[in-house]
Amino acid sequence: MENENLNETLSADTGLKDLVVNYIGEKLAGPEEITVDMAVEVFAAEFPEFLLAVAEENFLRGYEQALADVETMEKQNV
Structure with missing residues (x-):
C-alpha cells in the first residue's frame, strides 16, 4: 500500500x-x-519532534473517530 x-x-x-x-x-x-x-x-x-506531534495528533483523531463510529453503529443496531 x-x-x-x-x-x-x-x-x-x-x-x-x-x-x-x-x-x-x-x-x-x-x-x-x-x-x-x-x-x-x-x-x-x-525536525523529528514536528513530525511526531503531527503523527500523534493524527493517531488521536483517528482513534476518536473510530470510537465515535463504533458508538454510532451500536446505536443503529439497538
Whole structure:
C-alpha cells in the first residue's frame, strides 16, 4: 500500500514553502523537483519532534473517530 500523495511535486507558492523547497533542494543536492516524500525525509531527519506531534495528533483523531463510529453503529443496531 503506497500513499500517492508522497509523489506529488511541491510548488513554492508561499513564503514558508519557498524556504522549505529551497532548503530540501540544497540538502538533497539540487533535484529539480521536490516531492512530498523528500520533504518528509528531511523533516524526519532534521525536525523529528514536528513530525511526531503531527503523527500523534493524527493517531488521536483517528482513534476518536473510530470510537465515535463504533458508538454510532451500536446505536443503529439497538
